[in-house]
Amino acid sequence: MNKLGIVIQREYLTRVKKKSFIILTILMPFLFVGLVAGIVFLSSISSDNAKVIVVVDETGEYFSVLKNTDQYLFVAAEKGFEDFRKNSDESVYATLVISGDLLENPDAITLYSQKQVVSSAETTITSALNEYLSEKKLDSYNIPNLKNIINESKVKVKMKSIKWDDSGKETQTSAEFAAAIGMVFTFLIYIFIFVYGAMVMQGVMEEKTNRIVEVIVSSVKPFDLMMGKLIGIGLVGLTQFGIWLLVILGPVFLGTLFMPDTTILQGLKPLLGDINLMEICFYFIVFFIGGYLMYASIFAAIGAMVNSQEDTQQYMMPIMIVIIFALYAGIFSVQNPDGPLAFWASMFPLTSPIVMMVRLPFDVSWWEKLLSIALLITTVILFVKLTAKIYRTGILMYGKKPTYAEIIKWLKY
């Protein structure tokens, strides 16, 4: 086996065999689902104690309109309004004062409280009153059957969104679902680039700081050592992705095979529409490889330049900013996947691997994909070449941190 192969093998096997990798890979999908479920669950439970809102209704007309909810308990005041002003009774959340006919005088209602009132309290009260008042007003017109007429006149359009493919065939899609898929892949590629890029940097630094690099480069070319590391760790990332794909899509696939009529699967089909998950996975792999190699080579260069973890910060900062910018560009592109931000960010190589993931579920024309990939590959080749120069000098340089001027000198060697 050639040297590159031996290096790749070590980089790959030592990481894949680690307990932490195995556990994390298996647990991650569950953790992710658990996290989302947890957030949904927490936001769905309201607090046990409904907040008490005392109502001082001078008209006597409106109190009955305010119905108790899970969050708010409306209580008729037994004392006058002035008594509540100084009263710091903890059990009273707010005091609602209605001082006149709201139809004639809509300002005659005020909510007082010691604390800033949350907006849901305001909307609960106003929407209840608005509805009551509208009906009252309608009644005051004395037109028979007016309510029915109005109800009938409320038209709601039920629009289906149907996409035409090239042959004019119709397929149904759900824009939200497409966006969700895009976001999942965007986050995935963002996390992968960060995690595995950082892993490359750690690996390079480890070899440099414990000086094993000197033993190795006496038998392997520095370029092979660097490429071995990049490829080996990249394969670890693809392995992880592959396992997740198997864990998530495996049951779905088996399901379609053995129980094609299960309701869940029937439900999934129209959502997916013509979003070709296989195609997206393919592009994910292409853009992951490109984006990973591009960023990991920058990280490798950083690892080769520094002597300790603390020194990395200075060089990491600009790269972090670019990656985070790419993520935000991706998130905003969901709103308008064909807009100028989405288009340019999915062409610019430093952001394209992340942003393109958002756009893929919304049918991107083939030349855009091709151009984006071509630009990415060109950048990868350029970056790897530049990194190789920094790397082979950097790994044997100990002592002080190199200045930017010195690094430029290394590039010219």
Added chain:
Amino acid sequence: MLFLETKEVVKQYANHLALDKVSVQVNEQKIFGLLGPNGAGKTTLIRIINRITAPDSGEVIFKNRPLAPDDIYNIGYLPEERGLYKKMKVGEQAVYLARLKGLSAAEAKTRLKIWFKKFDILSWWDKKLEELSKGMQQKVQFIVTVVHEPELLIFDEPFSGFDPLNTELLKNEILELKEKGKTIIFSTHNMASVEEICDEIALINQSKVVLNGDVTAIRSQNKKHIFKIQTENENLQIDPTICEILSREKGYHTTTFRVRKLKDISNAEYLLFLLQQNEIISFEEEIPSMNDIFIQTVTKNN
């Protein structure tokens, strides 16, 4: 026979000249000591021989032809700054490093097991490196250096970090390698070990070779013609034209004198002169230690 030779090797770093036309000759089956103060350029020269860095000019001749990329399989290198993967299992990484030196996985494993047994660390094969003591790590590093049985071995400060027991073990290993016909380049500050095991040396100071040749020859060339003479008498009868007494130290029954020979005569003649007038118990010429020669040459140069 000349095994390795560097010819006018020059290496310029950004701000300083690391090697200035350095030419050294290493004979086959000899232990060659590469000496010099810190920062003299020893490590740079070793890296050039290892093909880790390329010289700006000059060339390295290996077995009568220019050094080629594949020659690195024929070199074992123990760098001054030792390093192995801390989190990796000892046996696994030894096999990995041996494979990078061109051995097959199976071959590497068989040979390594033999070495591990010899150094009494076989039970640590499946342990992570960080669990080993420093001395054991050094042993692993040494094994990794020699396992592919290269013809040329380069040891950069091999004894640093070893306890006396392991130093002895390592010294014997190095001498055994020489017996087996290997050529060894040995870089060190430890002058006592140079006298003990080196056949030839080159002293590099400020990027230049300032002294080189056979160790015994160098030491006798640097002789100052000072002798230690022990007599039964308290006084030494001498001819002031050929002898100068430098110091006198009285013992219980005897007296020891340090004297300098002032005339260019052989030691035998000189002793004859002294014997005529004195009852001499012992007569010994002081041969300068490598340590003295090192300090003397370097300070003179600076």
